[in-house]
Amino acid sequence: MNRRKMTRSQYYAAKRKQRDKENEAKKHIAKTIEEYKGLASSNIQSLAKYPDIIVYLREKFPSIDIDYENVDITFAPPYRMKRDFPGAGGFFFPDLKELVISGDTTLRRNDYCKRILESCLQDDEVVLHEMLHFVSREISSMKTSSEYEEEFAYTNTIPYLRKKGYSDSKIIENYLMAYCVQGVLPQVLREMKQPKLEGQKLKVFIDKNENIIYSKAFDFGLKMITEYDVRNNNVHDNEEKEHVGRFSTLEL
């Protein structure tokens, strides 16, 4: 409705303003990462420390050309991560091609629903997750929905975790659970006639209904794994092609 009232130049001015805002935010993130790197309590590692991850990514995405050995990972002090990027256990920053991860494994996840989201994530598992965001950006520089991004990163970690000897149940419980809870929550809230809960009230709701949310989220995880397996068998284990294909149709 607003759009129709705007003149063309107003529209472009608004767009420019939005872009400026995004650039400001990016500059701020870059500055924060630089700060982290200067802190004595940060631990800076090279991805070369994780040869299994490099082998896994090269095998899975052979046409992607990333200089893996030179990717830096900053394990930042948890109190800073909590303050500067609340809710994020780690992230990939495309502008600098850098990984930033909370140095404390117990703080790497959303902190609501303690039993459900108690973290058992190992360093390599978080590193691989963030690296898959990196790979996804290399496959297509186009911004995709964050939902799609997360699904890509979570599902493409499944074979790696299996190789580590995790059963599918353990993969769901330890690794996919946070994502699955987010996936089922809107439906649970609707079913229980609480569609608009937020913040502290949402936390209380989740704590109170932990069992039902957990079991629904577990089923969601099973479905995710099954669909991933089916998709991979269908495309003869060449999901990278499938992924690129999906994007090229969009680029018409």
Ligand SMILES: [Zn+2]
């Ligand atoms: Zn992610």
